[in-house]
Amino acid sequence: MTDITALPGGKSPWQSAARFGLYTLLLIFAAYYILPLIVVLSTSMKDLDEIRNGTLLSLPAEINFDAWGYAWNEACIGVSCTGLKPYFWNSVAMTIPAVTISTLLGALTGFSLTKFKFKGANLIFAMILFGCFIPFQVVLLPMAQSLGFLGVANTVPGLVLVHIVYGLPFTVLFFRNYYVNIPDDLIKAATIDGAGFFMIFWRIMLPLSPPIIVVTVIWQFTQIWNDFLFGASFTTGGGQPVTVALNNLVNTTTGVKQYNVDMAAALITAAPTLAVYVLAGRYFVRGLTAGSVKG
């Protein structure tokens, strides 16, 4: 912790001014970050007349969650008026296995690459890491063919596979950089005691890992939940994730554009990731502190 006030010198007028400047800066940026959320939130609670007559930044006259219920249960997506509900559960069914498997594989791979430095481990790491930079549009066509070949085209398991594959470079990056700072002596001692690979992983590495697991899970959860491109390209109809359904909902109008419903739907879609960030944000920073970003 770096702290000016803790430094010797006491509270001079200059320092008070600096504090004032500091808070001003922090609050200005807080406004920049919070503005879109306020716009979306307040619009979702207005009724249509209020939206039409007021300005974008005005607050709703009364708190009203009608649009939320409508977006969840009744809004039309194409010809079926089911709301976002079924698609939301599709996303859950897709995200949980994809996050779990990619995190586990990332942990095992990171462990192998750092604690059993075989020949070429760094090259392999670099090659895996390169996967972070592949633009996903590039893989759409060959992926479609591969999914068809594997018989999982247009299914949730197919999407799970896609997300595991393109999440791995990140999970490996996180775990590898975390494990690299764990002293090798721990592993050596355990090996001498006769513990095998999985035993060491289970008994020594995993108990040390919660901070980086938090970071990885948050990252993967956010990326996979928010994906639009893969969902839109590889699924149709009832199997689509909620982000794609959101886009369909926003573009489905029957006469009048219901901005409040659109905004409520956007917030419902974002709710799980928002909750994760707000609730786990503290652990996130702590996990990063624990060494994950020390390249």
Next chain:
Amino acid sequence: MKKLTHKLAVSTALVSSLILGAVNVQAQPTAEVLHYWTSGGEAKAVKALKEDFEANGGKWLDAPVAGGGGDAQAAVLRSRVLSGNPPAAVQIKGPNIQEWAEAGALGDLTKLGEQEGWDNVLPPLLQDIVKHDGKYVAVPVNIHRVDWIWVNPEALAKVDGEPPRTWDEFNALADKLQAAGIIPLAHGGQPWQDATVFETVALGLGGAEFFNKAFVELDADTLKSDTMIKVFDQMRKMRGYVDADFPGRDWNLATSMVMRGEAAMQIMGDWAKGEFIAAGKEPGKDFLCIPTPSKGGYILNSDSFAMFNVTNDDDKAGQELLARLILGEKFQETFNLYKGSIPARMGVSAEKFDECAVKSMVDLQASSEAGSLVGSVAHEIAASGAVRGAVLDVVTEHFNSNMTSEAAVARLAESIELAE
């Protein structure tokens, strides 16, 4: 989590019904329908098709892909075809049908077509679109007219304006409206909207022969001709008649500007009428439909469903049922009443259609006989995706910058050449 267990239960039930169903010989017509009709009148229209399909014992699997007039749909279609699992029926149109057919991806409906006598009820122009090598591979749903001006009569009355018959009259009227503080032209900000205006101007100033020579034959001299320069000059004028906030605006929001009287006119195909009707407006009273100035021209756009290669009997039965319903008189009528278009097949009674649709029917017949009927470029009837895209690029760049008309025609010729 309850939902998840519920999902599991449903899928188990599905699997067991599949096994049991195998004993059942009768195929249940099933069709997965990939479409991008999710807005206003379109959504109602496709719902009518679904209900009709289900009333005839079919199982409809809805696969809507919203946004961008099919931009998003194109990716999912390609991915489904490459994965060897195409949807049964897909909303595609124009030269795309031919390209998919050449790639061997489409099924054959010729037998059904013979039974139903499609050759006798479909206008020749549409037959050309939905047939490949003499075989029916798609069915047309409707005929849209692109070259319409949608007018708010109150706004026009405020300046004592008359519906324009030439582009000079259009400009004079627009100037008057502008002076009165009314936005003359409601316009949205996507390249295809710019191109929609562009093609009506091109037809109006150049005529059908010029239009086809430029955009179908892609003749370089015509593309660089003085007439084309004049077309771009008029586009520059049109830009001045549009309000400043148009970029990024959807077409239906532009339509509602006309409804509210904020703007006086919009140049858009007759799907815009669906928006007026959905908002409870009456043609001839709350809004007027006037063809854009041209000598009896007509720019045609037609939606259709292509039937992809499917292997199982349920899907095949589904395709046939869908095709039969789509070209049936009853569906042609209900659907097109919602959608704002006119029936694709001949012999549907005009009785229930409004004055705009009736005018469209009459003008279609007349222009077809006079040879002034052209396919839309902006809506992918006259030109393939690549050529259409090249035209859109140049038109939208010119419309959104200070490019001169001379530079625009040079770029147009170059861009089209590169696209081929």
Next chain:
Amino acid sequence: MTQKSIPAKQPLLDWLRRNVAKLVVAPTFALMIFFVYGFIAWTGYISLTKSKMLPSYSFEGFYQYIRLWKMTPWNVAMENLLIFGGLFILVSIVLGCLLAIALDQRVRAEGVLRTIYLYPMAISFIITGTAWKWILNPGLGIQNTVRSWGWESFSFDWLINSEMAVYTLVIAAVWQSSGFVMALFLAALRGVDSEIIKAAYLDGASLSRIYLVIILPTLRPVFLSCFFILTHLAVKSFDLVVALTGGGPGYSTILPANFMYEMTFRRNQIGLGAASAIMMLATVMAIVIPYLYSELREKKHD
């Protein structure tokens, strides 16, 4: 290998034991070889064909690349990538770093502020784009609001201005990612030994000097991580363009990913799309590979 060799009783088991680390890496590596490198190779080959509607495999040479670089939209897209990518990465890092330093001054309500800075990362580009589209729209958002407060001549119309629209992408993308960068820097600052700073302060070094000369250089690995994550996000910004500007006005804000998507799926030019994808990859590689190389080589000295 740090494992002690175990006397072999069964050759197979022993082999397994010795190679277990490699075997564990193998599935991940195999997935990468197939789904990353295999697909790149496939795309590379397709870029040398005249594939149109569907992939075709007859070799045609560099025809698509020649065509590609003659196309104005492609050149616009590449230029936008440089402007957008460069500004996005630079501004996110500078802003993130600045906010982290500010938050690290034992401020009140740090938890709340941190959450506010960080939450945009939780939201998808589709929603980000939609929200900013409203805020930046002159007729609806900031411009309209400020004018309604009485400042009639206020003008903020970047979104609808061909010259400036690409910077609205930067505004929205920075909004989304800089909080995350802030978190990375904050975490690292918490790890800096405060004794060193006190000592420097007692020696009479000014605060800005302490940060610039002593603290920031120790954060080098964080800059690297940020660079990686931001490059990844910049390349991925396809959705943001679609939701915020739709590529417009005209095509003034398209990025190479949007160009590639349009060509491949909308204009039935799979070969051209593949060529543009390879050019995109080449651009990314030119930046990333030297970095990766220097980073991993350095590791050996640890």
